[in-house]
Amino acid sequence: MALRVIEVTADPKSSANDLMAIISPDVSLTTKILKIANSPFYGLTREISSLQHAVTVLGFKEIRNLVISTVAFDSFKNIKQGGRFDINKFWKHSFYCALAAKAIAVDLKIKSNELFVAGLVHDIGKLAMFITFPSEFMMQLEIMSPLKIKYTAFEGEKDVFGMTHDEVGMRLLKKWMFPESLINAVGYHHHPQEADNKSHFPIIVHVADILTHIHEMQEEDEEGEYTNTELFYGDAIELAQSFGIDWNLLDLSRLQQTLKENIKNEAETIKLFF
Template sequence: MSIKLHHVLKRVHALPPLPDSAIQVIDLTKNPATSVKELETVISKDPALTAGILRQANSAYYGYARRISSLQEAIVLLGFQVTQELAMSAAISPILRAQLLGYRIDQEELWKHSVLTAMAAKRVCQHCKLPYGDVAFTAGLLHDIGKLVISIYVQEVGDFLLKKAKDTSRSFVELEEKVIGFDHARVGGFLARAWNLPDELVAAISFHHSLSNAQNYEVLSSVVHVANGLSSLLGIVGGVDSLYNPIRQKALDLLRLEESDLELLKEDLKKILLDPTIFS
C-alpha cells in the first residue's frame, strides 16, 4: 500500500495553516530585544488567540490568585516563554480536537495527549537541566500532528498494523513506514515545514521516534520521545498505536535517565492531571 509522496503533500497543504500571529509570537519570544508592547501588539491583532491565552492564563494550572484580565498583564506575569506556550496551545487547539478513525482517536483525545506531552517535555528539560523548555513544550504539543494527515491511510490497514505490532518486535511507527511508506512523525515534519516552523521544531516532530536521524537535534527529539511515552504510560494516549511505541533505551541513555527518574517524572505529571482545567 505504499503511498506516493505527492499524495501525502497534497493532504498536508489541504490543512489550514497556523495563524501568522502564532508564528510571529515564536519569533518574537526568541528575540531578547523584544518588548512586552511588541508582543502584545502582535497577539492582540488575533482576537481568538488573545481569548485563548487569557482563558488558559486563568486556569488553575498557572495558579494565580487573582484574575488576569488583560493581555499585557498576562505577558508580564507569565513571561515570554509561557506566553509562547499559551499562544501555540490556543492556535493548535481547534486542529487537534479532531476525531481520527485510523488511530481510533475520539474527539479531544489527541488534544489531551498533546497537551500532557508538551508539559512532560518541559518537565523533562527541567529535570535534566536542559536549556530549551520552551521549544520542547511546543514540539511536544505538535509531535503527533502528522496523524491528522495519514489517519485516512492508517484506517485502511489499521487492523493489519495492529496485528503485526502484537505479533512482532516492531513498533507501530516502524510498521507505518514499512506498509504506508511514511510514518506519522515524518509526515508531521512535512506539515511543520509547510507552516514555516523553525528547524528545531521540524526536526523534533519529524524524528521523535527515529532519534538517529535527528542529527543536531537528537537531544530535543529524545525529550519529546520520552515525554510522549510518559503521557501514554499515564493513560493519556494519542491513539491505538501509543502502547506499541514504547520508550526506547537510546533516548533514556542520551538524556541519562534511569527508571527512578521516570518514576519521579510520572509522579510530577500525576499531580498535573489532578487539575481538571489543564485540557480546557
C-alpha cells in the same frame, strides 16, 4: 498569525506593543491565552487581567508558545470522530505527552515550557494524514489494531503511506516555519538517535511519549500485563545516555509517577487547550 508571532518574538528589536498588535484583534485567542495564564498550569499567585499583563508577566517566549499551541490545534478543531481514530483520545494523549515533556525538562533543570509545546504537537502529522487520506489512515489503524503495545503502531504507517507521521509532522512544521527546536522534536521523536545530540528536544519528547503510552496502557490494562515497565524503559535509558542524560530505572519510575500526578492536577487545563 502564528507565523507573525514567531517572527516578532525572534526579533530583539520588537516590543510588547508589537506582539499585542498582532494578537489583540483576535478576541477568541486573547481570551484563551488569559484563561490558560490564570489556570493552575502556571500557578501564578496574582490574576492576569489583560494581554499586556500576560506579556509582561509571562514574557515573549511564553506567549509565543501559547499562540503556537492554540493556533496549531485550532487548525484541526473541526476534525470529526473517524471509526477507530478517537479524536478525543488523540487530544488527551497529546496533552499528557506535553505534561510529561515538561516534567522531564523540569527534572533536568532546563527551560520547560517550549518542551511542553513540543510534546503537545509531536503527533500533529497524524492529523494531516487523517485529513488528507482518511481511508488509508483507517486502513493502517485496522492493520495495527491487533497490537496491544501501542508505541510500536507507527511502524505500520510506512507500509501504507511510504512515510510515518513524524516525517509528515516535520514537513508540516517546516512549511509553517516553526522554530527549529520544535521541528526536530516532532521529526525525530521516534528515532532521536538520528537527530543532532546537541539538542535534548528529540530525546525528551521520545521519552515523554513512552511515559504517556505506559500511563495509558496501565489505565486500560485490567490483567496487569504491562506492569513490568522495564521493557519500555531499557531502550530509553540507553538512548538518553547518548545525549549525556544519566537516567536509570528509578529515575524513569519517578518521572512516571510525576506524570500521573500532573495529569490529575491539570485535569481542567486540558479543556482550555482543546
